[in-house]
Each structure stands twice: as structure tokens, then as C-alpha cells.
Amino acid sequence: MKAKEWFIKAGKKVTVAYLAKVAVLSAISFILYMYAKFPLPFMFPVFLDMQFSELPAILAGFSLGPVAGALVIIIKCLLKFPFSGTVFVGEITDMVLGIAYVVPAAIIYQLKKTRKNALIGLIVGTLAATVTAMFLNRFVSVPFYVQLYFKGNFDGIVKMCSALYPNATKDSFYWIYLFAAVLPFNLLRLGLVSLVTFFVYKSLSKALHWEIKPRKKTVINQAAQEPVASEAQEEKKDELNE
Numbered sequence: 158m159k160a161k162e163w164f165i166k167a168g169k170k171v172t173v174a175y176l177a178k179v180a181v182l183s184a185i186s187f188i189l190y191m192y193a194k195f196p197l198p199f200m201f202p203v204f205l206d207m208q209f210s211e212l213p214a215i216l217a218g219f220s221l222g223p224v225a226g227a228l229v230i231i232i233k234c235l236l237k238f239p240f241s242g243t244v245f246v247g248e249i250t251d252m253v254l255g256i257a258y259v260v261p262a263a264i265i266y267q268l269k270k271t272r273k274n275a276l277i278g279l280i281v282g283t284l285a286a287t288v289t290a291m292f293l294n295r296f297v298s299v300p301f302y303v304q305l306y307f308k309g310n311f312d313g314i315v316k317m318c319s320a321l322y323p324n325a326t327k328d329s330f331y332w333i334y335l336f337a338a339v340l341p342f343n344l345l346r347l348g349l350v351s352l353v354t355f356f357v358y359k360s361l362s363k364a365l366h367w368e369i370k371p372r373k374k375t376v377i378n379q380a381a382q383e384p385v386a387s388e389a390q391e392e393k394k395d396e397l398n399e
Contacts (some may be wrong), residue, residue: 172368174367175225178217178221178367182216182217182229183213183232183233183236186212186214186233187233187237190234191237191240193208193210194208195207200321200341201341201342202318202321204317205339209346209350211258211259212350212354214227214229214259215262215263215351216361217229217365218260218262218263218266219266219275219358220365222263223260226259227256227260229259230252230255231252233255234251243301243302244305246298250293250298254293257285257289258282258286261281262282263278265278265281266278275358279354283347283348286347287343287344291340291343295331299314299334302314314330318330321337321338322337
């Protein structure tokens with residue numbers, strides 16, 4: 158498909174209903190991101206909060222496409238900027254992780270809308286985001302937080318995690334933290350998001366595909382009807398059927 162054709166096709170999808178759905182899902186995602194979060198201090202460091210704000214984004218990605226899913230992630234994080242306690246670094250990190258999860262999953266599902274592809278997409282998205290999280294924590298988040306909260310003293314974050322990782326030292330901290338905290342934490346969190354998505358998407362599919370229909374339709378010719386019929390058929394396929 159030529160670039161011009163792709164942009165024309167993408168433009169036709171940006172309807173009032175499309176924008177309304179992105180806005181509603183972004184608002185829900187922001188509420189989950191801002192308020193519905195909690196730590197698991199007996200399993201992970203207290204600064205790793207369990208939150209499931211990617212759920213509305215992955216629903217948008219499956220129903221509206223990867224661009225819509227990414228938009229929900231971006232809008233959610235931008236709305237959080239005024240309340241940031243990390244000079245936006247935490248929100249930007251979550252933005253990258255969310256996109257790394259939603260976009261691959263949505264692309265794979267859009268290639269062929271079946272339960273199998275949905276499962277493969279969710280697994281790939283979870284793994285991609287988890288690997289990204291490990292990379293960002295090693296080279297961005299932890300070094301930044303050490304500077305911000307401990308004035309560059311790495312022993313501060315080591316002591317903060319000493320209850321969970323008593324054998325951790327400055328030299329071994331990254332290995333322990335990345336593989337004992339970041340890896341299982343993201344697999345658990347995004348695994349739960351994926352599990353819920355897999356089981357609820359089919360029941361929500363019809364609501365996620367609603368469109369604003371005009372009261373009267375004037376059929377000009379048969380050629381004008383074909384795209385409408387084709388679009389309707391595509392929506393019927395989007396129900397995670399085998």
C-alpha cells in the first residue's frame with residue numbers, strides 16, 4: 158500500500174466516534190493511573206506500584222488500531238504531568254513502557270483478528286514492555302532517582318531495598334533489582350492486564366465499535382455502498398473468533 162493510500166485510509170477512520178472513544182478510554186486510563194494503584198511491599202520495593210492503566214489502552218489498540226492505543230497511553234501520561242513528583246521522568250518512562258506493550262500487541266491482532274493472534278499479541282507486548290522496563294530502569298530511572306532523592310549516593314537506594322534484598326550491595330544491586338523486582342513485577346502486572354483483556358474484549362467489542370450514524374442515508378450508487386458493507390464486515394470479524 159502506497160503512503161498516500163495509507164494516510165487516506167487512516168484519515169477515514171478518524172471520525173467523531175473514534176475521537177470520542179479515544180477520549181473516554183484516555184480518561185478511564187488516567188483515573189486508573191492516578192488513583193487505582195497500590196504497592197506490594199512484601200514482594201517488591203514500595204516505589205513499584207501495581208496499576209492497570211494499560212487496560213483501556215489495549216482495548217483501544219484492539220478495537221481502533223495501534224495508533225489509538227498509543228494515543229491513550231500518551232494522553233494518560235500527559236494528564237499526569239501536572240501532578241508529577243519525578244520531574245516527568247516517571248511519566249515519560251511509563252509512556253514508553255505503555256507504548257511498548259500496546260503497539261506490538263495491537264499490530265499483531267490487527268493482522269488477523271482471532272483469539273490466537275490476540276493471545277500472541279498480548280504475550281509479545283508483555284515481553285517487549287518487560288524488556289524495555291529492565292533497560293530503562295538500568296540506564297534511566299534508577300540513576301535519575303538516585304540523583305533526585307539521594308543526591309547521587311547509591312547506598313541510599315540499596316538501604317531502601319535492604320528489607321527485601323539483604324544481600325544487595327552497590328555492585329550487585331542492579332542484577333538483584335532487575336531480575337528479582339523489575340522482571341517479575343512487570344510480568345505479573347502486564348500479565349494480569351493481558352489476562353483481563355483476553356477474556357473481556359469479546360464482550361466489550363460491540364460497545365467499542367459503536368458509530369454515530371446519520372438519520373437518513375442517501376445511496377448514490379452501488380460503488381458508494383461497497384466500502385460501508387466492507388467496513389461492517391470488518392467490525393463483525395473483530396470479536397476474537399477462531
